[in-house]
Amino acid sequence: MDWQNLPGGGNIEDRRGGGLPGGGIAVGGIGGLILALIAMFFGVDPSAVLGGNQAPTPAQTRTAPGEQDIAYQFVDRILASTDRVWSDIFARAGRTYTEPTLVLFSQAVNSACGQASSAVGPFYCPLDQKVYLDTSFFSQMDRQLGGGGDFAYSYVIAHEVGHHVQNELGIADQVTRAQQQARSEAQANALSVRLELQADCFAGVWGNHVADLANLTQEDVREAINTAAAIGDDALQRRGQGYVVPDSFTHGTSEQRVQWFMTGFQSGDPNRCDTFSGQL
Numbered sequence: 001m002d003w004q005n006l007p008g009g010g011n012i013e014d015r016r017g018g019g020l021p022g023g024g025i026a027v028g029g030i031g032g033l034i035l036a037l038i039a040m041f042f043g044v045d046p047s048a049v050l051g052g053n054q055a056p057t058p059a060q061t062r063t064a065p066g067e068q069d070i071a072y073q074f075v076d077r078i079l080a081s082t083d084r085v086w087s088d089i090f091a092r093a094g095r096t097y098t099e100p101t102l103v104l105f106s107q108a109v110n111s112a113c114g115q116a117s118s119a120v121g122p123f124y125c126p127l128d129q130k131v132y133l134d135t136s137f138f139s140q141m142d143r144q145l146g147g148g149g150d151f152a153y154s155y156v157i158a159h160e161v162g163h164h165v166q167n168e169l170g171i172a173d174q175v176t177r178a179q180q181q182a183r184s185e186a187q188a189n190a191l192s193v194r195l196e197l198q199a200d201c202f203a204g205v206w207g208n209h210v211a212d213l214a215n216l217t218q219e220d221v222r223e224a225i226n227t228a229a230a231i232g233d234d235a236l237q238r239r240g241q242g243y244v245v246p247d248s249f250t251h252g253t254s255e256q257r258v259q260w261f262m263t264g265f266q267s268g269d270p271n272r273c274d275t276f277s278g279q280l
């Protein structure tokens with residue numbers, strides 16, 4: 001993947017090395033609870049969000065303002081490319097796409113959805129329409145998930161942007177309402193799975209539209225598929241507890257994630273990403 005071919009210019013808020021003001025903010029209140037709910041909604045481990053009141057010490061290796069390190073440049077170009085792809089797709093449908101902001105942070109961050117630590121992984125907060133990303137997640141992916149590679153990292157960013165697209169289209173709200181009316185936790189989880197698989201499909205749509213400019217290869221696509229497969233709920237559960245409990249799936253199985261990513265990637269058409277009707 002030649003990500004350097006992609007022009008930059010995304011809305012990046014660089015809060016790395018900033019830590020949290022006042023040495024930490026109480027998490028237990030409403031903000032923390034809301035983030036925990038949203039985190040569950042978007043499939044991150046809520047216990048990592050409600051991880052306590054003490055903010056970790058900010059990293060000492062702060063990049064000077066204006067200086068753009070490689071992680072910044074990479075994230076900026078991927079984000080800007082999602083801006084362009086989705087702006088075009090929305091425009092063709094007679095709609096306007098509001099570009100999201102991506103917050104780079106280290107260790108812990110305050111969002112409109114509450115405080116989060118790096119342990120939650122990348123997430124999207126619909127309340128401030130921002131994607132939150134700790135770039136150390138990338139090296140964590142290499143170590144823990146067997147993923148890695150620049151296109152795999154791009155896929156993770158494009159998946160979070162996919163949640164923003166769902167928010168823009170009102171899909172996220174509809175799913176939240178349906179979940180509130182769900183008769184069981186299993187039913188609510190099934191809706192989360194469909195939402196997550198659609199974000200995977202949207203990531204694939206983005207991949208289709210940048211494939212030529214970024215010189216995507218079969219190997220790049222394999223990387224993304226490996227990542228999708230490694231972060232499927234069944235793979236995570238097997239790694240975590242040694243067995244699989246289908247009703248608690250909130251992201252879909254590895255096979256489903258690969259399948260929906262490829263549906264978006266091969267078609268480039270978000271209309272093919274209807275994960276809500278019919279069998280998955």
Ligand SMILES: [Zn+2]
Nearest residue numbers: 042043196199
């Ligand atoms: Zn997600």
